[in-house]
Amino acid sequence: MPKDGIGASIKRREDVRFLTGTGRYTDDINLRGQSYAWFVRSQVAHGKLNKVDTTAAAKMPGVLRIFTAKDFEGVGGLPCGWQIHDRHGKPMLEPKHPVLAEGKVRHVGDPIAVVVAETEAQARDAADAVVIDIDELPAVLDMKAAVAGGPLVHDDIGSNLCYDWGFVEENKAATDAAFAKADHVTTLELVNNRLAPNAMEPRAAIGDYDFATDMHTLYTTSQNPHVIRLLMGAFVLGIPEHKLRVVAPDVGGGFGSKIYHYAEEAFVTFAAKQLRRPVKWTATRSESFITDAQGRDHVTKIELALDKQGHFLALRTETYANMGAYLSTFSTAIPTYLHGTLMAGTYKTPHIYVNVKAVFTNTVPVDAYRGAGRPEATYQIERVIDKAARELGLDPLEIRRRNFIKADEFPYQTPVAVVYDTGDYDATMNKLESLADLAGFEKRRAESAKAGKLRGLGVNTYIEACGIAPSHLVGQLGARAGLYESATVRVNATGGVVVMTGSHSHGQGHETTFPQVIAEMIGIPVESVEIVHGDTANVPMGMGTYGSRSLAVGGSAMVKATNKIIAKAKKIAAHLMEASDADIELKDGKFSVAGTDKSVEWGAVCLAAYVPHNYPLESLEPGLEETAFYDPSNFTYPSGAYACEVEVDPDTGHVKVCAFTAVDDFGNVVNPMIVEGQVHGGIGQGIGQALLEHAVYDGNGQMIAGSFMDYAMPRAGDLPFYKVDHSCATPCTHNPLGVKGCGEAGAIGSPPAVVNAVVDALQRAGKKVSHIDMPLSPYRVWSAIQNA
Amino acid sequence: MPKVTMRVNGREVSGEVEGRTLLVQFLREGLGLTGTHVGCDTSQCGACTVHVNGLQVKSCTTFALDVDGAEVTTIEGMANADGSLSVIQQAFQDHHGLQCGFCTPGMVMAAAALLKENPKPTEAQIRHHLEGNICRCTGYHNIVKAVLAASGQDVSAIAAE
Numbered sequence A: 001m002p003k004d005g006i007g008a009s010i011k012r013r014e015d016v017r018f019l020t021g022t023g024r025y026t027d028d029i030n031l032r033g034q035s036y037a038w039f040v041r042s043q044v045a046h047g048k049l050n051k052v053d054t055t056a057a058a059k060m061p062g063v064l065r066i067f068t069a070k071d072f073e074g075v076g077g078l079p080c081g082w083q084i085h086d087r088h089g090k091p092m093l094e095p096k097h098p099v100l101a102e103g104k105v106r107h108v109g110d111p112i113a114v115v116v117a118e119t120e121a122q123a124r125d126a127a128d129a130v131v132i133d134i135d136e137l138p139a140v141l142d143m144k145a146a147v148a149g150g151p152l153v154h155d156d157i158g159s160n161l162c163y164d165w166g167f168v169e170e171n172k173a174a175t176d177a178a179f180a181k182a183d184h185v186t187t188l189e190l191v192n193n194r195l196a197p198n199a200m201e202p203r204a205a206i207g208d209y210d211f212a213t214d215m216h217t218l219y220t221t222s223q224n225p226h227v228i229r230l231l232m233g234a235f236v237l238g239i240p241e242h243k244l245r246v247v248a249p250d251v252g253g254g255f256g257s258k259i260y261h262y263a264e265e266a267f268v269t270f271a272a273k274q275l276r277r278p279v280k281w282t283a284t285r286s287e288s289f290i291t292d293a294q295g296r297d298h299v300t301k302i303e304l305a306l307d308k309q310g311h312f313l314a315l316r317t318e319t320y321a322n323m324g325a326y327l328s329t330f331s332t333a334i335p336t337y338l339h340g341t342l343m344a345g346t347y348k349t350p351h352i353y354v355n356v357k358a359v360f361t362n363t364v365p366v367d368a369y370r371g372a373g374r375p376e377a378t379y380q381i382e383r384v385i386d387k388a389a390r391e392l393g394l395d396p397l398e399i400r401r402r403n404f405i406k407a408d409e410f411p412y413q414t415p416v417a418v419v420y421d422t423g424d425y426d427a428t429m430n431k432l433e434s435l436a437d438l439a440g441f442e443k444r445r446a447e448s449a450k451a452g453k454l455r456g457l458g459v460n461t462y463i464e465a466c467g468i469a470p471s472h473l474v475g476q477l478g479a480r481a482g483l484y485e486s487a488t489v490r491v492n493a494t495g496g497v498v499v500m501t502g503s504h505s506h507g508q509g510h511e512t513t514f515p516q517v518i519a520e521m522i523g524i525p526v527e528s529v530e531i532v533h534g535d536t537a538n539v540p541m542g543m544g545t546y547g548s549r550s551l552a553v554g555g556s557a558m559v560k561a562t563n564k565i566i567a568k569a570k571k572i573a574a575h576l577m578e579a580s581d582a583d584i585e586l587k588d589g590k591f592s593v594a595g596t597d598k599s600v601e602w603g604a605v606c607l608a609a610y611v612p613h614n615y616p617l618e619s620l621e622p623g624l625e626e627t628a629f630y631d632p633s634n635f636t637y638p639s640g641a642y643a644c645e646v647e648v649d650p651d652t653g654h655v656k657v658c659a660f661t662a663v664d665d666f667g668n669v670v671n672p673m674i675v676e677g678q679v680h681g682g683i684g685q686g687i688g689q690a691l692l693e694h695a696v697y698d699g700n701g702q703m704i705a706g707s708f709m710d711y712a713m714p715r716a717g718d719l720p721f722y723k724v725d726h727s728c729a730t731p732c733t734h735n736p737l738g739v740k741g742c743g744e745a746g747a748i749g750s751p752p753a754v755v756n757a758v759v760d761a762l763q764r765a766g767k768k769v770s771h772i773d774m775p776l777s778p779y780r781v782w783s784a785i786q787n788a
Numbered sequence B: 001m002p003k004v005t006m007r008v009n010g011r012e013v014s015g016e017v018e019g020r021t022l023l024v025q026f027l028r029e030g031l032g033l034t035g036t037h038v039g040c041d042t043s044q045c046g047a048c049t050v051h052v053n054g055l056q057v058k059s060c061t062t063f064a065l066d067v068d069g070a071e072v073t074t075i076e077g078m079a080n081a082d083g084s085l086s087v088i089q090q091a092f093q094d095h096h097g098l099q100c101g102f103c104t105p106g107m108v109m110a111a112a113a114l115l116k117e118n119p120k121p122t123e124a125q126i127r128h129h130l131e132g133n134i135c136r137c138t139g140y141h142n143i144v145k146a147v148l149a150a151s152g153q154d155v156s157a158i159a160a161e
């Protein structure tokens, strides 16, 4: 194993500041003269907004100004970044998402007014004195009711159906025909439960404005500061890029929820200019529950057609996907291109047709949450396969193996548009079988039975499309941005390297892993490489971090820039050694002339670049700094096989996860310790979804799981130690590092394993339970046992 | 406004506070000790955990006035005198017990309190003790492993690096 380059589990350098309390998160920043914003939010899910009376509030101590929708006339709405076309080629319905509610409120938490005051306590006190006159309207919550003529969330667009999407529409006839001829059809109706992302750092934003230079600065809890600069500058506030700086400092977790452009960011930026004072806002956790975009919330019917031997013939789904009250930044792409394209899974299914109806309801907007569309796809596929195996009397591993795309069949064109470059699904399944000791399950089951517990085993596979994405492809599919990444590599005169990357780290450890790559390429110690990210003033461009794309796309940009650096440095070295460029080799930080003993150190070449006394100035510029943009030619396709063992208490319905094993193919791995940590975290969230979490609303549209007292976040006692493995690597063929991405795998692959295990436990106990919807709370499991 | 005086990380400090000022607000805004975090408003997440007179408390649920005269330790006071990481902090780094770092100060403070009263806790005791501290990033695997390691127990048999 290399000491500190690619493949080494070196410790994280960012840890020191986090472990000593010296990190710098947005709420830790205080600007001179700062004022505080407090939002007055709708307490009803749907209503006509008659009047906002701020008279009394405005007279309260410390109040500087109170803003309402009137102040935002002429300001744009928060944009949606992806336009979907429906089955008939018609563009989706796209209602305005105002910064502050105009005329109507559409979900609990919709912002109506904002008080800005000298202190946060004063702003909060005055917010209580703002009088809101609302005529409450019936809320529409159920998606099927919403499209079947329920109350309109947006009167002006005339429907609650955002789009009715078919994928691939041309596959529909052949898919239906295959079903008509099939020996066996397995059908399953299921719900993918709505989740609250709950990064532990609540969102926060500080707006600052410099009157003398007309410069706006926004500090925000974002996974992608450049994207915020683009969306807010171009679509909402009309500020050109060179007058707007967005800084995302240390960010305390994102999981998708900090990708999007939110009203509070636009507000503080706008208000700072109006007031000529910095304006700071920090969400309470209660506010996070009613304003952070939530995840999942699909209602699906899936059908799988098989022959007598269990070969898959066709797959057909119909999904209702909740958009919530407004279209969040990426919302429309999640149930479509990040979900429909994954419906082949790891299997050869000749005909697939996916139908998705995206629906407006009076709930918090829904967008990407760790996995984003891919967990929903995986869950359906792996649940229906398990059910089919049971119906046909096949072993759950065997039915999967029988249908796997084989290792020699790559690249593999699926019927849902994407081409998988590499993979070896038999290898990961075999590895899982041994690592999880599936052979020993019966013995463990007998032990559990002695203790009165029902033990079950669930297995599944997953595939995901990561490293989003080829810009020309996503452009055709409706994306309103490119999805490349950029990096600037700056080599200093004394040989130290600074990399400015458009990727953003909010827990992923880029400050540690990215230097490992550069150190390996040049042959210098990792300590000589520093990473700069999260500031539009310091990084040329960036699309940010989500969709497990940082290393696959951002890392590739960095490799490209470093290759340019090395090419130029070789020319300088050639000059210094009076040799030809083509003969120069770089190894262990030393340039040498092939076949001779002449050499020159990395540091000497760097110095020559900046002190060019002996330098080929007629053909080469001084300096050593290069920028590269990398636009991937395909997605990457991490995959894996997961196993979960549970014990169900038949008296209470309580489920205990006894063992969880994850075998992943991430291609090449830069820092195994960090990769495993990513998988652990994803599994924790996946088990949370399967057993505990549910962002649930009552019939009036009140979020009744709106705090950590009500929303069951997984805690240490709910989870086991995990076994993880990434040794079955088939490197990606189209990026320079051969990496695939690991950030979301755990959250994608784990929910079906847990549910399959619980159903297995009940079936083995003779209970005819074929499905339970997540979260598998004790009550749901107990009820299923009672009703079986 | 009333005045409070306390020793924070060994240093005597005082300041004026409102009756409703929380200890965490006094630490973060009054003293600039921003290592103590606020992750919730229902006393559930433990990001705000500090020690008051040697006991683990949630500073988001404690009024600053109530700790007048007390000895308070925050994450900023946990490193060794020479600035190097303490055994617990070092174990978190060695075993990758943190990702985004937001829950970390609270986790370290909670772990330190546990190890003081129970120097060799079992896995189950650690998981139980951390019930009041939520981490969204790590799935707890490496946090539990770090606490085991910090207590001097052999963690080589626990899967992964």
Ligand code: FES
Residues within 6 Å of the ligand: B037, B038, B039, B040, B041, B042, B043, B044, B045, B046, B047, B048, B049, B058, B059, B060, B061
């Ligand atoms: S901030 Fe104190 S428990 Fe959450």
Ligand code: FES
Residues within 6 Å of the ligand: A200, A252, A253, A507, B097, B098, B099, B100, B101, B102, B103, B104, B134, B135, B136, B137, B138
């Ligand atoms: S490390 Fe991010 S919440 Fe624990």
